[in-house]
Amino acid sequence: MLMSFLISDMLIKHVFLANTPYIRPNLGTYIADKTSSIFGKKQNSIASSLSPQDQSNLLYKATENIPYKALGGGVYAKEYKDIKIIEYRSGEVVWVEYTFNVDGKQAKVRVPKGQTPPPKSLVEKIY
């Protein structure tokens, strides 16, 4: 009886539409999609069982022979299949310093060149 309850629950959720006797019209493709998503989740769960450091090591190892492309302003990127790596090299970023007057004190904010500076209200909130 427990098995039949589980079978009926599965049929109600996946085969029939909204508790009616009508069978899902796209049943074949629906089952195929569900099966492939289950297998996809299993593969992802195997990968996510690794620590973050091991995961990033794996990604770097997979792309070690691919050179970075310079996107400008200290930003470099490379791509391999579904892996995309973006690297920010802070030593190469060109900074522009802005000075704000907050409550009589000077507050300096560094922003990468080309980006708009933050509004004064935001700087006042931070400081």
Added chain:
Amino acid sequence: MYIGPFYFDTKEVFLILAMLIIGLAIAFGWNIWWFDKKTLLTLLILILVTKGLLPSIHNEAFFILAIVALFLTLYLPVFQVILFYFVSFLLFRLLRII
């Protein structure tokens, strides 16, 4: 018991009586606490029809199935209870329980 040329077991007579009572409840608007009258009537008709397919000796498992199905009507939608009933009946027959 014989009604004309037809033979009815005691349990079938009780099922028919229950159906008649529910039919009267629907006709006269009597209240049955928590249960839905139409659901009960539908399920009793199914139970009676499937009872006719069984040999008279295998009653206990069928009786438990009927009670569980009636109880599930309090919690599950009607169609799911009917599916559960048919799947259980099929599995019982395949496993030769009934």
